[in-house]
Amino acid sequence: MNTVLRTEAAIVKQAKKQKQKKAITIALFILPALLVYSVFILYPIVATFQYSLFSWSGGQGERTFIGLQNYTVLFADQTFWSALQNNMMLILASVFIQIPLGLLMALVLFSPIKGIKLLNVLYFLPYLMSTVAIGLLWIFMYDPINGPMNQVVQWFGVEPVAWLADQNTALIAVLIVIIWQFAPFYMILFKAAMVGIPDELYEAAEIDGANGIQKFFSITFPALIPTIVTSSILAIVGSLKAFDIFYIMTGGGPGNATEIVGTYMFKQGFIHFNMGYASTIAAMMFILAFISVLIIQVFEYRRKKRGAVL
Incomplete structure (x- = not known):
């Protein structure tokens, strides 16, 4: 024993x-x-x-502790709120235009049409280009004199538009570029998710007499909800920390028409040498992104919980 x-x-x-x-x-x-x-x-x-708790010019400059004073100034800064409003417009465009467009492109690539390989390349090409190249390309496209965009507009009898120099059109012009550039990224996510949907589900739906629209809303869309949630998180976070394409194409102008939090933070830190205030803006960007992701995750958790109960 x-x-x-x-x-x-x-x-x-x-x-x-x-x-x-x-x-x-x-x-x-x-x-x-x-x-x-x-x-x-x-x-x-x-x-x-x-x-963000210091008054600091950056580099080897002396740092002076000022507590939450930078945050007090930030909440009263109208330029910051205007920039944040532009970020919100970018979020709306990304979630309600860019993501659906990526889903539509993925559905097209799953359709039995000719030239699907060519479409794969054409759809994905914008995402492969560098942001600097895209910015310079679209600056030429929007050129008020020789730009192709104005040539198309003139065909319809409309006067040429100063796309990037007009406060009424500058933000829309940049948003179009961003949607064009990043829609292929979401197309890849949706395409990868659609590959994992069993063919047996579609075959069973066909036997029951379901058409294409019914199969999409009964099978494809429910299976893509986790990918839609992930895409929304990526779109929101990406929109809050956007910088490069705005800085290249407009630099935040004209006026503050295309100023976003990222460009405003850059100007405060590296042009006005107010690194403490720039850090406050960066901290607020992190807080907003964190809260946004947390809210989406809570709703997704509740949705899954309701689904498990049902």
Whole structure:
């Protein structure tokens, strides 16, 4: 009896040692990635909130602790709220135009039509181009004299439009470019999700006499809801931290017509050398993105919970 107990104890001890070795191995593999994540993600976030509490010109300049004064100034800054409003317009365009367009493109690529391989290339091409190249390309496209956009407009008897120089059209012009550039990204997400839908479901729907629209709303769309949620999160976060295409095409102008939080933060930090205030703007961008993602995740969790109950 004692021999059996000692044997069982030895087996348990050996199992614990194996678990410890496995845990150490996993930790060693995770450690490099965790180190990189901490240095390039976590530390900058913490540092941003820290710098937002100081009056600081950047570089080796002296930092003066001012507490929450930068946040008080920020909440009264009309330029910031105007820039945030433009970010909200970008969010709306991304969620309600860009994502549906990506879904439509994915559906087209799943249709039995000729030239599908060519469409794959044409659809995906804008996402492969660099943002600088896209910005310069569309600056030419919007040229008020020789730009193709105005040539098309003139065919319909409309006077040429100063797309990027007019406060009424500048934001819309940039939003069109962003939708054109990033719709292929969401197309890829939807296409990958649609590949995972079993063909048996569509075959069963055809036997029941369902048409294409009915199959989409009964099978395809419900299966794509998790991808739609993920796409919405990416679109919202991407819209809040947008910078490059706006800075290249308009620099936030004319006036503040296309000023967004990213360009305003850049100007405060690297043009006006108000790094403390720029850090406050960056901190607010993080807070808004975090809250937005949290709200979406809560709604998604409740939806899944309701689905599980049903």
